[in-house]
Amino acid sequence: MPKLEQNQPTVTMPSSLEGMKGGGIKKRRKKYRDPQALPPVVNTIVSVLLGILAITCIFPFIYVIIISFTSEESIVRNGFQLIPKEWSLDAYHYLWSMKEQLFRSYGVTIFITIVGTIISVFMITFYAYAISRPQFKYRKFFTFLAFFTMLFSGGLVPTYIVITQFLHLKDTIWALILPLSMNAFYIIIMRTFFLKSVSESILESARIDGASELRIFFQIIFPLSLPGIATIALFSTLGYWNDWFTALLYIDNPNLVPLQSLLMKIEANLEFMRQNMDIANMQSSLFNTIPQESAKMAMVVIATLPIAVSYPFFQKYFISGLTIGGVKE
Amino acid sequence: MKSFARDLYKNRIWLLMVLPGTIWLLLFSYLPMFGQVLAFKKFRIDPDGFFASVMNSEWVGFDNFKYLFSTNDAWIITRNTLVYNIIFIVVGLIAAVATAILLSELINKRLSKVYQTSILFPHFISWVIGSYFVFTFLSTENGLLNHVLAWFHVDPVSWYSESKYWPFILVFMSLWKGVGYGSIVYLASIVGIDRTYYEAAMIDGASKWKQIKHVTLPMLKPLMIILTIMNIGRIFNSDFGLFYQVPRDSGALYSVTNVIDTFVYRGLMNLGDIGMSTAAGLYQSAVGFILVIITNYIVRKIDEESALF
Numbered sequence: 001m002p003k004l005e006q007n008q009p010t011v012t013m014p015s016s017l018e019g020m021k022g023g024g025i026k027k028r029r030k031k032y033r034d035p036q037a038l039p040p041v042v043n044t045i046v047s048v049l050l051g052i053l054a055i056t057c058i059f060p061f062i063y064v065i066i067i068s069f070t071s072e073e074s075i076v077r078n079g080f081q082l083i084p085k086e087w088s089l090d091a092y093h094y095l096w097s098m099k100e101q102l103f104r105s106y107g108v109t110i111f112i113t114i115v116g117t118i119i120s121v122f123m124i125t126f127y128a129y130a131i132s133r134p135q136f137k138y139r140k141f142f143t144f145l146a147f148f149t150m151l152f153s154g155g156l157v158p159t160y161i162v163i164t165q166f167l168h169l170k171d172t173i174w175a176l177i178l179p180l181s182m183n184a185f186y187i188i189i190m191r192t193f194f195l196k197s198v199s200e201s202i203l204e205s206a207r208i209d210g211a212s213e214l215r216i217f218f219q220i221i222f223p224l225s226l227p228g229i230a231t232i233a234l235f236s237t238l239g240y241w242n243d244w245f246t247a248l249l250y251i252d253n254p255n256l257v258p259l260q261s262l263l264m265k266i267e268a269n270l271e272f273m274r275q276n277m278d279i280a281n282m283q284s285s286l287f288n289t290i291p292q293e294s295a296k297m298a299m300v301v302i303a304t305l306p307i308a309v310s311y312p313f314f315q316k317y318f319i320s321g322l323t324i325g326g327v328k329e
Numbered sequence: 330m331k332s333f334a335r336d337l338y339k340n341r342i343w344l345l346m347v348l349p350g351t352i353w354l355l356l357f358s359y360l361p362m363f364g365q366v367l368a369f370k371k372f373r374i375d376p377d378g379f380f381a382s383v384m385n386s387e388w389v390g391f392d393n394f395k396y397l398f399s400t401n402d403a404w405i406i407t408r409n410t411l412v413y414n415i416i417f418i419v420v421g422l423i424a425a426v427a428t429a430i431l432l433s434e435l436i437n438k439r440l441s442k443v444y445q446t447s448i449l450f451p452h453f454i455s456w457v458i459g460s461y462f463v464f465t466f467l468s469t470e471n472g473l474l475n476h477v478l479a480w481f482h483v484d485p486v487s488w489y490s491e492s493k494y495w496p497f498i499l500v501f502m503s504l505w506k507g508v509g510y511g512s513i514v515y516l517a518s519i520v521g522i523d524r525t526y527y528e529a530a531m532i533d534g535a536s537k538w539k540q541i542k543h544v545t546l547p548m549l550k551p552l553m554i555i556l557t558i559m560n561i562g563r564i565f566n567s568d569f570g571l572f573y574q575v576p577r578d579s580g581a582l583y584s585v586t587n588v589i590d591t592f593v594y595r596g597l598m599n600l601g602d603i604g605m606s607t608a609a610g611l612y613q614s615a616v617g618f619i620l621v622i623i624t625n626y627i628v629r630k631i632d633e634e635s636a637l638f
Contacts, residue, residue: 167356322513
């Protein structure tokens with residue numbers, strides 16, 4: 001018994017974020033009910049309440065998947081049903097018939113996500129590292145230069161004019177990459193991270209050994225700060241993948257439309273592509289009715305799937321990333 | 330002068346590191362800030378490029394602002410932005426803290442993990458996709474909600490043209506997307522609370538409810554204050570996607586869905602009225618700036634550690 005008393009803090013600790021690894025805890029609980037735990041009835045109520053919340057959060061996605069497999073006829077007759085009268089793959093067949101645009105948009109999204117993430121990780125870590133070093137004489141000035149953009153923004157219209165008329169980025173792939181590649185907030189977070197995690201003494205010894213600052217950065221800082229850098233990379237990957245706003249502003253060329261933006265225009269696009277198809281190869285005769293509604297939902301599924309599939313894996317890093325660095329030193 | 334050059338040379342490696350970022354900040358942040366002067370000008374494109382256009386456009390003083398505030402829109406967008414944000418802050422705070430506490434108290438930790446995963450999911454979904462999710466419920470002909478109403482013999486509602494429902498829909502959707510992130514931030518803080526406080530409270534005979542009230546909530550208070558005050562600093566900015574995508578840009582709903590951000594966007598893209606939309610944007614940036622300064626000043630009075638600067 002005394003031993004159990006001693007172990008109590010570990011038993012009661014709601015280390016929900018870390019996940020409980022000790023298998024012994026479960027066994028122990030059977031014999032010994034933790035006095036800190038909720039009474040069983042309350043625990044059940046809490047489980048149900050949170051369960052409803054959890055279902056509310058993911059139900060729409062499941063619902064969209066169901067609709068995407070519903071036959072168009074069934075939708076016209078009965079609306080979006082939870083259990084459709086008639087299942088069908090028409091929507092996906094239909095999307096396959098317009099695979100060129102789909103693949104192109106997928107390609108654009110993947111390209112801007114990869115290139116954008118690389119660019120932003122390098123710009124942000126270089127900048128943040130330099131302003132975190134006491135040897136850098138102008139660090140205060142450059143910290144303020146980044147920080148001030150968090151307080152006062154140039155606003156949408158001037159930014160639009162600068163990008164279209166000064167940088168001439170309209171309808172180029174760079175319009176999708178550059179506007180999102182820096183973020184003062186991430187710079188400040190990374191600076192805090194470097195201040196906390198990189199000790200001056202390691203750098204000092206490397207300097208004595210004659211390593212240059214760049215070499216120190218790539219061989220010592222980079223591996224040492226991987227958790228922080230991975231977080232920034234994850235945030236920025238998600239930012240690029242989900243971006244539709246810059247495309248809405250700067251992209252008209254259908255060859256450069258990213259996935260999210262294609263989804264936004266899908267109503268107009270479906271109509272446009274249907275007409276094109278009629279003229280081109282009379283393929284539409286394959287479908288009795290054009291699966292308008294279900295095709296939209298199939299597009300939603302296709303655009304969400306990569307996130308939904310990878311989500312359980314990166315979720316953990318995202319959560320640990322939330323706590324890597326406050327804004328303050 | 331010479332010593333300045335020597336300093337630059339001595340710091341060359343650091344300057345090289347900040348160079349790409351600095352160029353970005355100058356081009357994408359500071360140049361637009363300079364462009365805000367267009368709020369006081371009548372914009373005219375000059376063939377000699379951007380600077381010539383900005384410099385040679387005619388000064389019109391406060392005309393753009395006068396025009397903006399003479400319309401009813403200025404009042405509506407300000408009201409919508411402020412009222413929605415106040416509701417989001419209050420409801421969002423309560424929901425996030427409550428969810429975090431419930432998640433931390435759940436006995437089955439594996440279940441708690443599964444719940445966390447589900448609740449955080451909407452955070453990673455863009456509003457474009459979110460708007461389709463909403464559409465599956467609200468579509469007039471096919472939506473689930475009208476279906477359910479039909480069971481109860483209620484006439485179908487044309488959701489996308491009835492503005493009275495939208496304040497609730499928008500608050501609900503904002504919660505749907507935001508509660509996961511908020512609760513995880515608070516949960517991280519709850520996990521960090523020293524367990525001995527709870528043991529002491531338990532020995533003193535405090536019930537679970539009392540422990541939450543007298544240990545958990547007071548321990549979360551600093552974080553709650555800081556996050557709330559930071560949100561108040563951003564109260565003049567809103568989530569563009571929520572107000573633009575979710576109502577599907579429906580004109581019938583503008584009276585309850587138009588906020589400063591969507592107003593500026595439509596002014597630029599649909600009307601092409603550069604002067605007035607720049608003025609509206611500057612109005613937003615300037616008030617936002619003042620609010621951040623004030624809220625930071627208040628934070629520093631309460632708790633110097635938590636102040637942003």
